Amino acid sequence: MSHQPEVLEMRTSDGVLFNVSLKLAQQMGLTHNWLQTEHGELRSSDDDDANIMPLDRVSSEIFKLVLSWCHAIQGIQRSADEKTRLQQDRDVFDNIIRESNASDATIFELIMAADYLNIEGLLEAGTQHVADVINSCDSVEAIRARFNIMCDSEMDN
Amino acid sequence: MADEPSIQHATPPASTNEQTPEIFKLNNDCLECIFERLQDLRSEVAFARVCQRFQWVCLNRWRSSHIYDQLDMEKWRELLPNYDDLCYFIKQMRPFIRHITVSSCLCTLLKDLEEMQIYVLPNLTSFYYDPEDVDCYPSDRSICKMAKMMPNLLRLRLTTPIQGRYLSNFRHLQELHLYEDQHKAYELQQEYLDEVCSQLPNLQVLDIRMYDVISKLRLNNCVAYLNNLTILKLNLATLKTVLAEVLKLPALKQLIVLLDTEFCIPVSASVDTYDHKIREVHEFYEIMERKAPDIIGFAVDGYYMPLEPGWDADLSIWSYRKLQRLAICSWTHAVDVLERYTCMTNLQLLCLRNWTKMCDDVLLKFIEMCPKLHHLDVSYCRELTPNFLQRALNILKKREPNKQNNRFSRKPPLLIYYVLCGFEDYVDLKDLKRSPEYKDYILFMDAFPVSSERGLSFVDRGYQFDFD
Numbered sequence: 001m002s003h004q005p006e007v008l009e010m011r012t013s014d015g016v017l018f019n020v021s022l023k024l025a026q027q028m029g030l031t032h033n034w035l036q037t038e039h040g041e042l043r044s045s046d047d048d049d050a051n052i053m054p055l056d057r058v059s060s061e062i063f064k065l066v067l068s069w070c071h072a073i074q075g076i077q078r079s080a081d082e083k084t085r086l087q088q089d090r091d092v093f094d095n096i097i098r099e100s101n102a103s104d105a106t107i108f109e110l111i112m113a114a115d116y117l118n119i120e121g122l123l124e125a126g127t128q129h130v131a132d133v134i135n136s137c138d139s140v141e142a143i144r145a146r147f148n149i150m151c152d153s154e155m156d157n
Numbered sequence: 158m159a160d161e162p163s164i165q166h167a168t169p170p171a172s173t174n175e176q177t178p179e180i181f182k183l184n185n186d187c188l189e190c191i192f193e194r195l196q197d198l199r200s201e202v203a204f205a206r207v208c209q210r211f212q213w214v215c216l217n218r219w220r221s222s223h224i225y226d227q228l229d230m231e232k233w234r235e236l237l238p239n240y241d242d243l244c245y246f247i248k249q250m251r252p253f254i255r256h257i258t259v260s261s262c263l264c265t266l267l268k269d270l271e272e273m274q275i276y277v278l279p280n281l282t283s284f285y286y287d288p289e290d291v292d293c294y295p296s297d298r299s300i301c302k303m304a305k306m307m308p309n310l311l312r313l314r315l316t317t318p319i320q321g322r323y324l325s326n327f328r329h330l331q332e333l334h335l336y337e338d339q340h341k342a343y344e345l346q347q348e349y350l351d352e353v354c355s356q357l358p359n360l361q362v363l364d365i366r367m368y369d370v371i372s373k374l375r376l377n378n379c380v381a382y383l384n385n386l387t388i389l390k391l392n393l394a395t396l397k398t399v400l401a402e403v404l405k406l407p408a409l410k411q412l413i414v415l416l417d418t419e420f421c422i423p424v425s426a427s428v429d430t431y432d433h434k435i436r437e438v439h440e441f442y443e444i445m446e447r448k449a450p451d452i453i454g455f456a457v458d459g460y461y462m463p464l465e466p467g468w469d470a471d472l473s474i475w476s477y478r479k480l481q482r483l484a485i486c487s488w489t490h491a492v493d494v495l496e497r498y499t500c501m502t503n504l505q506l507l508c509l510r511n512w513t514k515m516c517d518d519v520l521l522k523f524i525e526m527c528p529k530l531h532h533l534d535v536s537y538c539r540e541l542t543p544n545f546l547q548r549a550l551n552i553l554k555k556r557e558p559n560k561q562n563n564r565f566s567r568k569p570p571l572l573i574y575y576v577l578c579g580f581e582d583y584v585d586l587k588d589l590k591r592s593p594e595y596k597d598y599i600l601f602m603d604a605f606p607v608s609s610e611r612g613l614s615f616v617d618r619g620y621q622f623d624f625d
Contacts, residue, residue: 105179111187123190130180131194140206149178152209 009052016060027070029118058113066113068096069122093125188214198236202246220253227256244273254278258285262293283312297322318342321349325356332362340369354379364390371417392417400440404447415619416461434463449473454482454623458614466490484508484615492519499526508534508615517545524552532606534574541579553598560597574602
């Protein structure tokens with residue numbers, strides 16, 4: 001009788017293989033779908049590739065940050081209060097981007113990875129971070145300057 | 158009706174700049190998540206004005222939230238104190254604005270929109286003008302401008318005095334409300350009423366009542382055109398000469414009649430003992446008689462109508478027993494006359510406001526014998542007691558025991574309107590609105606039933622009929 005393995009192999013878009021504990025991987029909604037639809041039961045086979053979950057849209061660099069986030073979340077006592085939980089997610093996110101000295105590009109890729117992997121807490125924290133940056137800008141020009149966006153000619157009409 | 162502008166749901170092309178801003182790599186779902194977390198409308202507008210892509214995301218969210226379907230210039234000015242932001246926002250939302258309610262000066266609003274270069278609101282369907290503390294009467298020119306600006310308007314409420322010229326320019330109008338229960342300097346002109354009726358084939362609701370003068374409006378030239386009219390509200394003076402024709406209107410569902418009065422109490426009369434009854438009952442009884450097979454509801458204001466015990470003894474409606482809605486208000490006589498109405502087992506709404514001698518027992522008979530009763534309005538009935546509530550609850554529980562466990566055939570709870578009635582204090586003291594014992598059976602409403610007048614009567618100074 002086959003059983004659910006404790007470790008899931010995941011390969012990022014640049015070919016790097018990660019062994020992720022099932023408990024951690026279950027924070028990602030994408031793995032539920034993959035396990036249910038692609039592999040109802042993982043089985044040993046000559047073709048080991050069949051048991052590797054592909055992450056075609058996430059690079060290894062970003063996936064490491066995702067795993068850091070998942071580890072940190074797993075390690076804290078989650079509050080029953082939604083507002084407090086959101087703040088916990090924010091704090092973890094802020095720590096990660098600070099420790100990794102993440103650029104805007106990295107932050108956006110992390111948001112897209114959260115969207116792709118279906119990690120709600122990470123997506124909320126990332127988008128809240130960007131929203132806070134926008135909220136702190138006091139004009140349209142300030143937002144453009146902050147994100148290096150040139151003005152569309154049509155926006156002036 | 159003009160075509161609604163369509164919104165492309167595909168992602169618009171990203172900037173073709175060589176150095177594409179990193180933020181453009183986010184897909185639209187992520188941008189929408191960011192939008193949802195912006196702190197206020199000012200930030201949202203700033204975000205929208207950054208580039209076309211962000212504008213597209215914001216417009217989608219504003220439109221689908223329906224928060225800004227109603228143009229509220231005062232409120233939007235507070236949310237967007239910067240004039241450029243306000244102009245930008247209104248221009249973006251222009252195709253999606255569906256309602257406008259104005260309580261300040263209409264002429265100022267029209268001027269403001271013109272200055273913002275807003276000339277057409279293509280999807281505006283309702284416009285309510287009800288000024289508070291402002292004497293701003295729209296001129297004929299303003300009405301003409303409005304008709305051009307709002308070509309697809311369906312519902313119009315204008316309670317200030319107007320001549321009526323250009324009202325017929327609202328070609329798709331379905332509802333025209335001109336009544337306010339206050340003094341009005343002048344009423345619509347007859348020739349423009351004729352135009353409205355003859356040139357607006359979609360008209361379904363017409364309210365041309367005048368509060369404090371004897372109306373001079375006549376429908377004799379108009380009634381033949383009102384084939385789609387479902388609701389007519391008018392003064393008795395207007396109804397008198399066209400009663401037969403009005404009762405033959407093929408689509409008529411509701412007729413509300415305001416008794417004409419001019420408040421000129423003789424100098425020698427005492428205000429306290431002056432008889433306020435308006436003794437014009439011929440039309441009332443004629444409607445009762447002619448439309449008896451079709452009457453499913455009627456309401457009378459007992460303060461003004463000269464109703465005495467026995468007034469309803471010989472009505473033809475007893476043969477049909479079709480009443481679903483009954484409202485008799487401000488009744489000062491004995492309550493036993495009410496019992497005969499318990500035979501109307503289809504009653505859904507019972508309004509007995511301001512009955513000076515109302516008692517628990519009579520009311521309980523309605524609860525017992527009218528299983529479809531959904532609205533019970535006993536506002537201002539001071540003689541009712543808290544005992545009524547427990548007894549009513551027992552009757553309802555006996556009819557539907559264990560209602561909370563039966564999910565398949567649940568009747569909605571009985572709504573009791575209890576403003577200033579004898580058990581109002583008890584309801585508030587015991588917090589019965591949140592009582593688990595009551596909540597599946599009785600809900601307490603501290604307002605009045607929808608589409609009834611506020612105050613001592615369901616229908617003020619007159620009567621109302623509902624037809625099948």
